Amino acid sequence: MGIAACACPISAHKALKACSGMDANGSESGMDISEIIIPGDTPGTEWRLPVLRFTGRDAKAPKTYIQAALHAGELPGTVLLHFLCERLRQAESQDGIAGDITIVPQANPIGAAQSHFGELQGRFDLGSRTNFNRDFPLISLVDRALLIEDLDDYPATDRLKRQLLHMALGADLVLDLHCDDESLQYAYIDEAFWPEAADLAAALDMEAVLLSDGESSAFEESVGFAWKYQVPGERQSRLPGKLSVTVELRGKRDVDPVLAKRDADGLWRFLAARGIVGDGKQGSTAFSGPAVPLDNVEIIRAGGGGAVLFHRNIGERVAEGDLLATIVARPGQPGGSIELTAPQDGLILTRTSDRLVRRRGDLMKIACENPSQAARKAGALEN
Numbered sequence: 001m002g003i004a005a006c007a008c009p010i011s012a013h014k015a016l017k018a019c020s021g022m023d024a025n026g027s028e029s030g031m032d033i034s035e036i037i038i039p040g041d042t043p044g045t046e047w048r049l050p051v052l053r054f055t056g057r058d059a060k061a062p063k064t065y066i067q068a069a070l071h072a073g074e075l076p077g078t079v080l081l082h083f084l085c086e087r088l089r090q091a092e093s094q095d096g097i098a099g100d101i102t103i104v105p106q107a108n109p110i111g112a113a114q115s116h117f118g119e120l121q122g123r124f125d126l127g128s129r130t131n132f133n134r135d136f137p138l139i140s141l142v143d144r145a146l147l148i149e150d151l152d153d154y155p156a157t158d159r160l161k162r163q164l165l166h167m168a169l170g171a172d173l174v175l176d177l178h179c180d181d182e183s184l185q186y187a188y189i190d191e192a193f194w195p196e197a198a199d200l201a202a203a204l205d206m207e208a209v210l211l212s213d214g215e216s217s218a219f220e221e222s223v224g225f226a227w228k229y230q231v232p233g234e235r236q237s238r239l240p241g242k243l244s245v246t247v248e249l250r251g252k253r254d255v256d257p258v259l260a261k262r263d264a265d266g267l268w269r270f271l272a273a274r275g276i277v278g279d280g281k282q283g284s285t286a287f288s289g290p291a292v293p294l295d296n297v298e299i300i301r302a303g304g305g306g307a308v309l310f311h312r313n314i315g316e317r318v319a320e321g322d323l324l325a326t327i328v329a330r331p332g333q334p335g336g337s338i339e340l341t342a343p344q345d346g347l348i349l350t351r352t353s354d355r356l357v358r359r360r361g362d363l364m365k366i367a368c369e370n371p372s373q374a375a376r377k378a379g380a381l382e383n
Contacts, residue, residue, distance in 0.1 A: 030054065030092040031085070036163050038110070041127070041156050047109040049160070051167070054088050054101040056276070061099030062241065064276055065171035066267075067164065068104070070133050070178065070219060072111030072122025076249035076260065077177025081105040083264035091277055099276040102167055108132055110157060125157045131383055133178075136161050136222035141230040144169045161219075168223050173274065174244040175200075175267075176220045179252055182351040184314050186289075186367075188246040190214045190224045192239050194291065200245065202287040203270035204263060207315070208349055208367050209291040216379035220244045252353070290347060294381060295371045298346060300364040302357045303338045304329040310363075314351050318342040318366065325363055344368050 036049040056063075066084075068077030081103055091097050106112065111122035111132050124131055135158075137147060147166040151159050168174045184207040189197050191211045201209050214221050214228070223244035228236050249263060272278040302308065306329035312318055322342045330336030346368035357363065362382060 031089055038156050038159050038163075039152075047113075047156065047160070049104065049109055049163070050106065052085060052103040052105070054092055054097050054103075056097045056099040056101070057095055058098040062172040062274055062276055063100045063102075063170065064173045064175075064271065065102045065168045066104070066175045066177065067107040067168075067219075068177040069112070069122075070107045070164075070176060072106075072108040072114070072132070073120045074122070074177075074179045074252060075255045076179045076252075076263070077247070078105050079255055079257070079260040080177065080249065080263045080267065083261050084267055087264065087268055088277070097277055100171075101271075101276065102171065104164065104167070107164060108160070110160060128155070128157060130157065132157070132161075133176075133218050134380070134383075135217050136165055136219050138217060138222055138225045139229075140232045141169060141226045142232065144226070164219065165222060165226075168219070168244075169226055172242055173276075174220065174223050176244075176246045177249060178246055179249045179254065180350045181353045182251045182253075182314055183248055184208060184347075184349050185250050186210060186248050186349055188212045188220065188248070189291075190221065190244065191293075192224060192228065192237060193243050193245065196240070197243055197245060198287040198291075199273050200243065200247075200270050201289065201291075202285045203273065204247065204266040206247075206287065206289055208289045208347060209287070210297060210367065210381075211291055211293045212380075213294060213378055218246065218380055220246045290367055290369075292367050292369070293371070295376060296368045297349075297381060298343050298364075298366040298368055298372050298374070299362055299381065300324055300340055300342075300366065302327055302359055302361045302363055303340065305357060305359045305361075306338075307331070308352075308355055308357045308363060310351060312348055314348050316348050318346060318348060320344045327357065342366065343373065344370060 032053040034051045036051060038047040038049060040046050066081065068081050069075060085103065088101065108122065114121040114126050144166060147162045185204060186206050186208040187201060188210050192214065194211055214224055227239050227242055268277065304327055306327045309326045311323045311325060320342055323339060324342055325340045327338040329338055346366040348364055349367050350365040352363050
């Protein structure tokens with residue numbers, strides 16, 4: 001099915017302007033393509049954010065919002081959505097989509113354009129030094145419309161965040177697709193959605209789930225915050241029928257057609273099990289991996305700067321005292337290396353891909369059965 005390029009003029013004062021795709025015969029196709037225009041903070045610049053929409057046949061079915069690459073260089077989710085949209089277009093032609101689905105496959109055009117000496121800088125906004133997945137507005141759902149009022153009063157990065165959040169709060173199921181550095185497949189899921197969200201973990205073959213405390217301003221937690229405080233001042237602890245989750249699709253280098261298609265199939269199974277696609281609800285397999293609170297995550301940090309030699313890989317289970325890594329801090333000198341050992345038993349979830357590390361740099365995350373003895377503030381594990 002052909003989709004014509006959208007060249008509609010779009011006012012900077014509007015949240016978006018929809019342009020329906022046209023097929024080869026000139027009739028409207030089902031998938032709607034629109035663009036959000038984000039004016040730059042200097043004259044002559046602007047950013048374009050494509051939004052893909054599939055309209056469901058059942059107004060009562062759950063509405064779904066999925067975005068990828070909020071950290072612009074994290075692309076496994078973008079290629080997953082490329083293949084998922086192929087299935088959705090086919091399903092739409094067969095009246096096989098029950099609930100509305102909104103997809104933003106490249107959620108951060110600002111970060112995607114940031115390059116410093118040839119290195120993409122897609123995690124932090126170079127202007128404000130803020131993580132693109134932090135400082136989302138924490139509002140009640142009743143104030144959703146205020147997100148896109150007076151947008152000209154905000155810098156470009158804040159306009160991007162407010163419009164992404166505004167779209168997400170129109171849905172019931174919200175998936176933010178990320179990846180780690182070198183990593184297993186896992187997810188951050190607010191305790192308010194667990195264990196109901198185990199069907200997503202199973203469908204995507206996740207190897208672990210980290211149960212978050214909902215105390216950060218990251219995208220998925222700002223969505224959960226708005227739902228929890230749907231009635232301002234009254235906090236709901238459980239949110240049946242809702243889901244807001246950060247999915248970590250392995251590592252940055254895992255941009256691969258086989259993995260992307262497999263993940264797209266898994267996400268399709270989740271949507272089918274929730275009655276959003278297909279001709280009826282389908283069963284899902286059970287999640288068998290560990291689901292641990294963030295307090296049970298050991299972050300292994302470098303005791304000094306130097307070359308890191310890893311002795312254990314992601315996916316391995318380690319016991320307390322096992323040698324994890326050696327840092328060669330003063331090459332060739334007596335006592336010039338630092339050994340790092342496991343503080344307790346656990347599963348290695350992530351590992352840095354860097355081999356030259358700084359003092360206190362993050363090297364590994366290990367999911368454990370017991371809480372870490374290290375002090376941790378509420379909120380996200382990392383900046």
